[in-house]
Amino acid sequence: MSSATIEALHRYTLCESPTGDARSLAALARILEADAGRAGFRTARETHPTGDHLIWTLPARGVTGDPILLLSHYDTVWPVGTLAAMPWSAEGDVIRGPGVYDTKAGLAALLTAAREIDGRDHPEVRVIVVADEEIGSPTAGDLVRAEAAGARAVLGLEPPHPGGDLKTSRRGSTRARIEVTGVEAHAALDPDAGANAIDELVDQLIRVRAVVASRPVLLNTGTVAGGGRTNVVAGRAHADLGLRFVDPADEEAVLDALRRLHPVRAQASVATRLLSHRPTWRPGPAGADLLDRIRVIAVGLGQAVDGHPADGAADTNTTGALGHPTIDGLAPRGGGAHARTEWVSAAGIAERTTLLAALLTGLFTP
Incomplete structure (x- = not known):
């Protein structure tokens, strides 16, 4: 196991890099670029204002x-x-710290x-290091698609399955926001003059649950917000949904239903937008x-690796779904x-380093 690799991981870990924190991401980007x-x-x-995507070419x-x-x-x-x-710690085979594994x-x-x-x-090696993967890569999709179009193969450097097996497909993952605009009014003196955005939102969420109920789709209502005072008919409300799909047909049906939502109340308006979208990647x-x-x-190399589908989503959804x-x-x-409890195996780092070197030189060489 190279002590230089552990030392590099130590430096990367001490440079905290939360999604959306452009200054912190820029500090780590400089370190990574120097090492690259x-x-x-x-x-x-x-x-990008929220953090730059890094593009490396060997x-x-x-x-x-x-x-x-x-x-x-x-x-x-x-x-x-x-x-x-x-804090960072390295004891025996176990290395801990925020982001060491992911x-x-x-x-x-x-x-x-x-x-x-x-x-x-070895062939040319292109690397994209995304700045907003943890929120669905909303600014990286076009870059990933463009780079993948000219590549002979795509290798994802996300964590493996427990034990080290690889990931051969992923659930589709979409973050959607339902936004409702109502009409404010006094809740006691003139309630009929208003249109309650929160009530409208609840009705819309019930509609979405009905669409999902008969399908193998995971739906999580992650955030709900709206209104302001109990004596004011709420004028605005929104909900953020997390959706996971195993079948592209279900994915399209649910997303189409979201696009077609219409208000129950005459004075209300409903709009839906995708915050991020990673299409379903099926085995092929x-x-x-x-x-x-x-x-x-x-x-x-004396290593045994297998592969099977994964529930979580990543940028490989985009490339795998495109074929x-x-x-x-x-x-x-x-x-x-x-x-x-996040941790990574020191022996696992050595194994993957050896495997990556062999893949870069052996996947497509005579």
Whole structure:
């Protein structure tokens, strides 16, 4: 196990990087870009007010053809200050800290792997490190689609299944907001002059639940807000929904129903917008072939890896749903994603570093 890889992960972890905190993300981006440059990558950015997406390119050596695309992210769910109660620690095989598993260890492993293949033949390697993955990558979708269109395979550096197995498909994941505008009025003196936005929202949520009830769809009403005073008919209200799909047909039916919502009350208006959308990625032959290639390479290293579907969503939803050969879960094994028990395996980092180096040089070389 390279002490330099652990030291890099330590530096990345101490640089807290919550989604949407542009200043904190910029500080980590500078560290990552410096390390990527030392590993041989050319670095560029797609700028956004909430955090820049990092684009790295490792030029091909001795291998022609389309690049391999790797997808990762450097934002975490943890706010600045989490380290005070959830400090970095490395004891035996267990490394703890905010973001070590999801997914800063994957970045550390990748950059070590890139250094290790220096001087060996490999195709061009493209890497996108997204700044807002933890909220559905609302600003990264176009970038991911554009890069994937020219890639021969897509490898996701999200955490694997428990034990280290890879991810061959993912549920579709959509965050939607239902917004209701009503008419304010005095709740006692003239209630009929108003249209209560909260009551309208409740009726709309019941409609959505009815659409979902007969389908294998997960629906979570995560946020509800509106109104202001009990003696005022509420003029505005909204709800944020989290939806998970296993079938593209159900996905389209539910999203179409959301688009078609119309008010129950004559004076109210209803609008729905998607906050983020990751399409359902189902298993296919292109992904199965890629998994077989990875298995063969892993066996040659003395590693055993398998793959199966995952419930969580990531940027690989986008590439897999488009039919590009995609496999995710190539970050090191560990556990506790988004929990204060988050940890990553030091041995797992070594294993994944070795596997990534072998994939970059062996997936598409003669």
